[in-house]
Amino acid sequence: MNEGSGGPAGKDTAERERIEIELLLEAIFRRYGYDFRNYAYDSIKRRIGHGMRALRCETVSGMIEQVLHDPLQLQKLLRYMVVNVTEMFRDPAFFRTFREKVVPFLHTYPHIRIWHAGCSTGEEVLSMAIILQEEGLYEKARIYATDIDQEVLRQAQSGIFPLHKMQQYTQNYIQSSGRKSFSDYYSADYDAVIFKPSLMKNIVFAQHNLVTDQSFNEFNVIFCRNVMIYFNKTLQSRVHRLFYESLGMFGVLALGDRESIRFSEHENCYEAIEPNEKLYRKLR
Known part of the structure; x- marks a missing residue:
């Protein structure tokens, strides 16, 4: 896709390209129900461009024709339109604060429901499962892990991750005030590891679209970290x-480090649990 030169011809090209992208997003929504229409334009434009190059499609109009007539092409394009960047105990200080400030509160409940919205390949879901086990809360907890992307949900449900990532994950775990040896939670097999089934038994994986789907339960904690940065103000x-x-x-609402409840219509309904971390408690 062209970026445009900034002159009259460049502006005309950019305007035509934006129309094409809006038509593509409308086609995806009306044909398949995936709604990317209120994603941040520059971000979705970049991701469509990556997908088109990978699928060897020269124009956005050509991509529209392909996805309308071939569901497999749509699934391939979705791999590029949905951002799946995550790691276990990402931002260790955040998880350390969660242990110190939120876990004592969770001990007061007879049952705990936690929603990981936009869970991607499941690294943060497993991080939560480990914390709950170490804090004696896992048996009374149910974790709901949802994502728009069925393929990453299947990967998350497998509990299998690349071995080469374990060194970084171990460091994150230690810095987040982990209580045990991180290797106790998985077994290695060649170039991959599989996490213990005991961590997975109280996790429910399901497809859920934040853009179009409704609430499906009442939760004590909702994790949605580094997802809304890709949405425009309307969708946020x-x-x-x-x-x-x-x-x-x-x-408790847990957001990513570049996200906030500030300027949202519910800003005054929460209090910050910790000034340096994006953890908020609902008060009204």
Whole structure:
């Protein structure tokens, strides 16, 4: 896709390209129900460009024709349109704060429901399962791990991850105040590791689209980290409203380091649990 030169011809090209992209997103929504129409334009444009190059499609109009007539092409394009960047105990200070400030609160409940929205390949879901086990909370907890992408959900449900990532994950775990040896939680087999089934038994994996789907339970904690940075203001407001409606009173909302409840319609309904981390408690 062209970036445009900035002159009249460049502006004309950029305008035509934007129309094509909007038509592609509308086609994907009307044909398959995936709604990317309110994603941040520059971000979705980049991802469509990556997908087109990988699929050897020269024009956005050509991609529209392909995805309308071939569901397999749509699934291939989705690999590039959905961002799946994650790691276990990412931002260790965040998870350390969660242990110190949120876990004591969770001990007061007879049952715990936690929603990982946009869970990707499941690294943060397993991080939560480990924390809950170490804190004696796992047996009374149910973790709901959802994502728009069925393929990453299958990967998350397998509990299998590349061996070469374990060194970084181990460091993250230690810095997050992990209580045991991280290797106790998985077994290695050649170039991959598989996490213990005991970590997976209370996790429910399901497809859920934050853009179009509704609330499906009441939760004590909702994790949605580094997902809304790809949404425009309209979609961010929609998702904030969904999370507010899905949290029980005094429930905790966990966001990514570049996300915030500031300027959302529910800003005054939360208090910050820790000034340096994006953890918020619902008060009203």
